Amino acid sequence: MNPIDQPIDRGVDVLLTGTDTPFRGETCRGLAVLRLFALIGCVASFWPYDAVAGKTVVLSTLEWPPFASSRLHDFGATGRIITEAFAARGYEVRFSFNPWPVSVDMARTGADHVVAYFPGYHCRHRENFLESDPVGSSPLGFAERVDAPISWRTLDDLGEQQLKIGTVFGYTNTEEFDRRVGIGWIRAIPSENDADNLRRLLRGRIDAAVIDKHVFRYLVATEERLAQAVDELQFNDHPITEARFYVCFYGDAEGVSMRDVFNAGLATLDIDKRLAEYMNNLAVDVRTLPNERDPNR
Template sequence: MTGLRIWLLLLALLPLASPAETLRLVANPWPPFNDQNLLNNGVASDLVDTALTRAGYRTRYAEVPWERAVRGLQRADYDVLINAWYAEDRTGFGYFSEPYLINRIRFLQRRGMGIQFDSLTDLYPHAIAVIRGYAYSDAFSADSQLQKVGVGSFESAARMVHARRVQLTLEDELVARYHLNRELSSIRDELEFLPQPLSENGLRILISRQHPKHREIAEAFNEAIAAMQADGSYAEIVQRHGM
């Protein structure tokens, strides 16, 4: 047998390399963390895409409203929701990673309203604009005595506070400041944060339980984030987004 034939035979016996699996990522527009108009779709998108790529996956990113993103994960239209806070009711259809960012949730009021917040009971007299489907904290979500008014976006909520249609809204501090410095700049100086934050929530990816490797994906992602934090690439990504 010639050398060429031997080489061809050996080549035929080698296992074919498996192409990297493509994960369908989804997020809602939530600058500066997620937004198709920002560098690499925002800092959270950048971190998640980098970590999953290092873990050996390819990714495809979609951006839709929050409620549609959650429904899409439940229906397995998407594999990974990349900007989720932990909530017990989400564990039935999704598997959470460890946190890869921290969100500090703060209330906003119209300047000079004088609302005090030390516990949730202090807020019972006040109407609060909340984004439908968000899980701000377990205690906040479970408290039926809070007057929650569902809205579609933080911008709508802030304008309702300014117009005195509600007394409060709440959002991650960096997200709120991003919008207040842009499309809400005309009313920025008439709104103010309450000193006491509601909570600090870990931002995680949520993998559809219908994906047969949901646990494996989460573990690989956690390991990749830890490696990025150790080698400095995590900090480099955060810094290039101005955070």
Template sequence: MTARRTLAALLALPLLLAALAAPAAVDGNAAPAPIAVTIYGDDGYPPYSYLENGEMKGIYTNIIRAAAKRMPEYRVSLQPIPWKRGLVKLETGEAFALYPPYLRPAERPYMDYSDSILAEQLVVYCSQPVIERRPRKVWPDDYAGLRVGLNAGFLIGGKLFDQAVGAGRLSAVPARSSRTNLLKLMKGRIDCFLNDRSSIVWELGRIRHEGLVEPGALPIAETSVLSAEQGYLGYTNRDAGRFPYKHDFIRKFNAAIKEMKQDGEIRDTIEHFLRTPG
């Protein structure tokens, strides 16, 4: 190759590189880069939302990740946070969204809500000998005289339950965790346990998976459904325009949740999570 041809090739190289790069820069049909969105999740609410080994896990976590896959315009990052701190971030407009609040508009006027994601059901589990003695359908009347376990710090039995406890018609026996209460129930140290259904099913799966069920443990079963609370994705309404994509994101997230309910993905996600201990 002559010196003149070599020089011509070198001069042409920048033009060739620019030509290769030009379509990505000028093509009006090229998709824009996804918008980065950070959503905070309660780091201590198993099995729904919790931090384990540095990773966000839980039923809501899996559902929100699946919904985000149906929203290619957004790149969603889920970050753990203590619940009360997350609420403060929404109240000050610092954070875009937080999961999974219940619908409390009077208590949290700074929060807007997605469409409901799933229902958390409050139920009673009792040991088989207790169930066999008499029907346990009406709460709390049919549970008179029993020792009812609940997780310490959770006031979830309702007004009639509190009144029955105050009158001495039944006993409330707090323990530090669902695992502690379920093991006590299977040993006959309490008669019933009051908690969220998915929490009970999930913890029972972990107990069995870890081989903690002792020989002679009492069979246990659900006896009553007391109430249900819907869980949501909560958005700040105090951002003063900090998140200009908010209304579009809410619309598309709601559409994704609706589709997931219709095609059974939310149901399947819950069932798969509860079947997979550990």
């Protein structure tokens, strides 16, 4: 997470808030003089007018490609699944992109009509949130240098070897990992985001970095500095866990109702198939890592 908190022009309803990422809403946000026309243009370009006036749900999230991103088709792999699940129950979806703590707090306070945030490995970041049914899963593990791989069987091994492990401010990992970090057994070196961790790993400032496997693949393929060192990094072959993702709804009457609507729509989808299709299509766009390419091509 490394977005810049910028003042938000509340006169124009755009989804990208508190970030510096390029997004089609940016143009509309800047037209303060033509505020009314910009509002009409922005909304019309994203969603039909009758959908905005009718059954629309707003969720907050962060820039965490390939699962959630204002830059990606369908707003990321998880964004696509959420959109399709709500669509199955007749709802349109709007996404608000923010720093992670802001996204969680928006769902807690109901700011900008947000009823839920995602993706969470759990929904205990704040009190009184309810988990949806899982919206997918992905391996959570360690990025490491090819020339200095880490060897471990249990999380205690990381502490015994006094390894410096890169983490991200505000992110939860697994309960057991985070508990060992909390008591000082695992030496965690926090950073602002996953990309910063990988750059520090390249410079030898940490021994490994906790990261989702698909996030790792995406960053190494798309971040210029990391792409230049594609042969120097790899994903450790022993994942910590297969982490499930959830949408977290606030536990008031509206949140309970929308959670039930969402779960009903989600039940109509083959989630694993949808995720695999999205990741495969994304690989065509950003390229896969050398050791994951088809040798017969």
